[in-house]
Amino acid sequence: MQNKSMLILLLLLFVNCHPEEEEILDLNLFNKSETDETQRSEQANRLRVKNIKALRQLSLPDVKTRKEVTVLGFYEPGDGGGGVFTWNPISTEEDNGGTIISTVDLETGRWKRIYNDTINVKWFGAKGDGITDDTIEIQNALDIYGNIKFDYGIYIISKTLISIHSNRDIFSYDSAVLSLSDGALCEILILKNCENSTVRGLKFHGNSTKNRLDIGKFTVNDVDLGLSHSSALLKIKSCKNVKVENVQIEDSFIAPVVLENSINCKILNSISINHKREGFGIKGGQNCVIDNCHSESASPGLAWSLYFTSGIPGDKHKHNHVLSNNIAINAQAALMTINTTYTRVTGNVIKKTTPNHITSGPGIRLGHRQEYNSAENCLVDNNIISGITPDIPFGNDSGNRGISVDYGTGSVISNNSITDCNAGIGNTFSGDKTIYIIRNYIENVSSYGISVDYGQNSEIRENVLRNCSVGIRSRQKAGKIIKNKIKGFSIYGIGVFWGASEEIGGHEIRGNILENGMEGADYYRIDALSQQMFEGNVP
Template identity: 25%
Template structure:
């Protein structure tokens, strides 16, 4: 019996004969051997972090050479023998293989299948995962590991499996891309980095999941090449691209420094008709310092971004943390963004943009942080969406914006509820239409709009807006309605305190202003200007306005051709501070005609007088208390 060696010389002479435990394994058959080997765990399969497979088979002290052949990969390939079990010794490739007499077709892939010169297929025994290093991935920061990792992905059985990437920096040719198959989990250790090799292309991705289902990417870091990119055009160099796929999860992964988006959800554009993604989950992901978007959702039916971060997007428009924007006539619907950070982006924290009248809908943005962006949250030409309990503060422009874009003039039935919009450089919450748009039936309720540079809540050229139970304090305007088509809006139960102006209507008619508190504002509490007519001002409380100058401004003021308004059941008091309002209710001039002032409580309403009627044709009934 010759001495056993490890891969040199004639492979036939390397076989160790007559070992009783080997005979025992042979007598058990491959099912028994596999049962013994199945004790290995995920990390044991790589031969590094946990006790060896030989330990599982033999117990303490067992060595591979005691029962079977030990060879290098090249030694096994050069052999002609149908070994029952072979232990491969190459560093990073260690593991057990057995001959599969029933397979004559599988290709040698270095990692899980080795073929010797006799054409015998040897199959690797492994537990929970296939290791990329088995296929030659180095992770040394200098080797192109694209082919090795793709080979590992290609080795996953059709029924499913996991590819594991250990700590290291793996350079990836993002033009070739990594493409997991269906039913695959790509598991990266916390110290694993997939780093894109610089290129000059406009379109590419480090990981591209296209027309697949049941795929998971978990852990590790994906790094783009925005700082080393060799071209100057294009904006579609993605970290992770998911197209026309369903049941895909990205979890606990960092994606940064991409030429385009960190994560992209869209369609396989070569399909006709194009197919949206479905049921996509983005969980505890960080997308940071990407050039175009943190994440774009351009075609998706059902999905969620949960407890993730989309921060510091900058470089080329739109530069948003998350952009939910259908690409053409496909849809984004039933998607939720919950508990995410979308901060410090050069564009919006989160944007919803429709490209038809109905293709961005049923989207929920809840409990997100949208701070230090240009705009916190934008909804443009999109309907039937909900923005709930978000913090949209300290943005350079607006906190929350509802508007239209150039592709659709309809924005309807959106609910903006329970949000905080504070210290923004523009408006806290803005509803912005045009004279020809259809921005209607939107609800703004229960929000805190505090210390914004312009309006706490601004409604322009919009109809049937329900603005209720908001706290709008410390702004230039608490609430402002503007535009000849700002009609049929309902403002009720709002607190507008310590603004420059409480509530103002400018060229805005046929609105109902009911049950609001407008007190201690610097100028007028409730103010109708510039041909605002046929409005109802009912049961509002206006106390102690004119804080900017004693006895100058009024609690309720009607001026500049504002006529046919109904002022009833309002309460006006001058206040008892050092600065007090001049009039409780004042109809300023004769061009304000045919207003009705009835049943108001103006007792002690102003420092100069409780009531001044400078209008024409005013109907003043005895029910007023002066």
């Protein structure tokens, strides 16, 4: 009986001497069955603590005698913020809250997390619970060199995050979401002045139901927010060899992803839905690519372009950008390239499914109205375009074409399919420039199938046009209209206009086939032009 009382007393004393037993647990207590001397020696030098707070509060004897500490979580065991730390007795490095931890008792010496090259944002206290603002914690993680991992969760962001380190992979295997908080009218993440990095597997949410800009502006109540057409939830700025892959953007009040003044950067296999402004974009730079992406606007009256490239007005160096194999649904101008040269727009699918208005724009636009917004020596090839404002009156086609070219000197438009649109292919402001319109298929347009206004020496060759009000209209100097097939026109098949025979006398019009003109339609319509120019055409 006496022995039993003594045992109870010793147990009470043990509990009273360990007030933080809930946070600091000696692993030796859980390994009494171990017989291997090496394992027992290692376990004797390792402590297990509940969280980072407990790690900071380890007493001096524990710090001096333990080689490693296992931390079970940042706040609570199992929350993803835990890990193994080792003691460095001479370190005076700054405590960064995640990989380097100081103790409350010692100025010299740090606990250093054992890891390879990947940092988890939860190591720094990010919760990802959809409620807590995780901005500071994530920025602290980004400030450390290494790859950045986001576990599953919704991370609330209230201020733009900046990443400047090169050779970095920012990723999530679980489609983690970075969502702007209410009233946070800013970009979410900017990679700046870095190289050889990736962003993949993440979702970005703009919270546009709570974050709204003035209509058509980058202001709120006319207060300038410092945003612009190149602002984006995810921006790659002044970088080289950066790849954005498999990201998803929802409800953005600015562009989803933009490559700004960057070289050899790519946006691949990504999705943007329900955004209110511009789409995936390339601003300046060289050799950038947007490929195999899907972009859909919830507000076609506001979303000017779902994909765009633009540069500095007057900049004539070779940009060599590529927009390829993308899907675009609902916008004023689905794909637009201005102030860029040698851009390739290939293999894209463009469709409008919502009611459109006379203010709608083209499926693809090269250049924009002024010469300093030109798009020279570009290739537009093998795109599929449908539903570009098909129901507005004849003659209101300016800007409402499948493909529109404004100041597109040297550009080639070839092998595209354009159906159920107001107009097919046309240029309006090309001045004395030359473009090449070759082997396109155009069907069911309510206005002009192909219209070249102004310009010089442009070629319209081997195109197939069906059921257009007008097949081909040319108002240029010395153009070529060769081997086109036009069937089912209601106003005229081919028309050439300028107003003075000496200015248009150099036209070459041969080998065209015109069929099934509707009653009252002209096969050819000319303006002060000799009929002999149509020799060799059928009929």
